[in-house]
Amino acid sequence: MQYGALCRSLARNITGSREDAEECLNDALLKAWETIPPAHPESLRAYLLRIVRNSALNRLEQQKAKKRGGSEIPAAYDELAECLPAKDNVANQVEQKELQAAVRAFLAELPQHQRDLFVRRYWYASSAAELSELFGLSENNVRVTLSRIRKRLQKYLQKEGLL
Amino acid sequence: MSQAEITALLNSLPDEWIDSAAAPQKRKPISLLRTVPAIAACLAVLIAAAVYPRLRGTTPPRVPETTAAVTQSVTTSVTESGQSTSQTGQPSGTVPTTASETGLSDSQSASAVFTTETTASGSSSGQQTAVTTGTAVTTVPDSASRTTTTTTGQESTGTEHTTIEWDLTGECISTEETVPYSVPVVTIPLRRWEDITDEVLMLPNTVTADFRLFTALPQEDDLPEWLPPDFDFAENDCLVVSFESNCADLAVTGIRLEGDSAVLAVSCLDAVGYQDGFICCYTLKIPKSLNINRKRFRAEYRHMTDDAVFRGLVKEYLILG
Secondary structure, three states, X not given: OOOHHHHHHHHHHHHOOHHHHHHHHHHHHHHHHHHOOOOOOOOHHHHHHHHHHHHHHHHHHHHHHHOOOOOOHHXXXXXXXXXXXXXXXXXXXXXXXXXXXXXXXXXXXXXXXXXXXXXXXXXOOOOHHHHXXXXXXXXXXXXXXXXXXXXXXXXXXXXXOOO | OOHHHHHHHHHOOOHHHHHHHHOOOOOOOXXXXXXXXXXXXXXXXXXXXXXXXXXXXXXXXXXXXXXXXOEOOOOOOEOOOOOEOOOOOOOOOOOOOOHHHHOOOOOOOOOOEOOOOOOOOOOOOOOEOOOOOEEEEEEEOOOOOOOEOOOOOOEOOOOEEXXXXXXXXXXXXXXXXXOOOOOOOEOOOOOEHHHOOOOOEEEXXXXXXXXXXXXXXXXXXXXXXXXXXXXXXXXXXXXXXXXXXXXXXXEEEEEEEEEOEEEEEEEEEOOOOOOOOEEEEEEEEEEHHHOHHHOEEEEXXXXXXXXXXHHHHHHHHOEEO
């Protein structure tokens, strides 16, 4: 499979378990088989990764119920939650859509390597060590860069009146 | 914000960003970023160090020399028997001794021309077109203040004795090949050794010159110190050319025959800062077969303003022995 390693890595980052990642990958492949067609994704890689990610997140919920750890998702989400509005502030679906649009607009203005770093950390749930190897940066540099991006996101959302 | 909301937020990111993040561009190591410019700078320095000395050592291109064309002509009678008379003609005008007297600066070209006929009473031996090998001896008497010699172009002090040879063998050497200029600017009378006098001729630019032709070994009293003692008068005539000048940079750079005339090429560097008391002597060995004593003799006297061109000319036309 062409994107097997990438999908497996994503699933393992989220679930924190090699076995769970393999199962997520199998589930994703089955789901892709069922949905293509009628779906015609422009990017097969992104489409497969989304399926893997959703599958892994579902499996993570099951893990939580079983009290199993090792996932990067909680840490990544905690980091991101610091710069996003609290639950109570998101009053309705409309505000949620506005927030998504604002985050996308913010990320669109970032330099590509910073946006890649952001997506890789919070969407792929990659660890700092993995990002360090992928981007050729030191782990400390990765953390500092992500921290600065989050602060800028926070300021941006404040400026937009969403925070 | 709940995990579900964050997940929904992240799921709203476009596919292209997810694709792009799947294979991010790895940044080049910082050491490489610093090393490459450093290596490039070192290479540039090395190349510059290798090329710059060569550039400095390159001789400047020769450019056409602008001469101060000052022409003087003096008539001399030469008798068949070798007895010469004193000058019978005088310059038809006042000879400017320096460029400043003509109202021109060094960089300007003086154009005052003095011309009279030059005649010789001796019979001519006919047309001579072949020029033969000659040897010149340059003796520079002691001049403590002298700093430059004419022949080597090198700075030196004290007495210097230089043997100069140039190869003028060949048939019918053209004017252009023999001398790189063709306009005679000074005509100097020929004197025979039998009629040695102390009279000297003032040449432009404060140069005095004395030309003597020796057809046989002179008496001991008359033997110039710069005449080679082993000179073979059975085969050759000896033409001694001496200059007394403020100009140290003066050289005989060639001789050629034009019909019944023998033309000596003299070059003088028209430099600033002349020094007094410089004497430059050339002894030219001329085969008797050329009958040089029966020819009207003159010199092309060229004032040069460019030191590099002068040095190049001397270097090209005089072979140092």
